[in-house]
Amino acid sequence: MRHAAPRSARTQAEPEAQDGRRPVGDDGETSGRGPVRWQQLPYFLVLVGTVAALVTIGLGAHHLRSGTLVLAGVLLAAAVARLVLPDRRLGLLSSRRRWFDVLIFAAFGIGLLFAGLAIPAPG
Secondary structure: OOOOOOHHHHHHHOOOOOOOOOOEOOOOEEOOOEEOOOOOHHHHHHHHHHHHHHHHHHOOHHHHHHHHHHHHHHHHHHHHHHHHOOHHHHHHHOOOOHHHHHHHHHHHHHHHHHHHHHOOOOO
16 A cells, blocks of 8 residues: 655654554653643533533522523633633634634623623522
């Protein structure tokens, strides 16, 4: 089978050990990819916060305001994380260009914040 890239380009792209596996450094990093186990942490924190907010909303009408405010906070935290963290640390939170992701997270977060504050408190 012939490859399109010359042999020198293929060997520089991904170094492999004799048994076909990529080398792993002392700190759990594979060659240039960053820590594997912590790469998706911001995404999972946003996911856990979203699930917690939806469970709170699902508890009943008297928890609607607090659940909406929690969800707004999670989305605003996702916007801040997308703004300050490098792309290699964000995992699935980085799906488009940085400013577009920040704009979408912030717009939904601010919209839910205003909606949560507009909901009358149960009385």
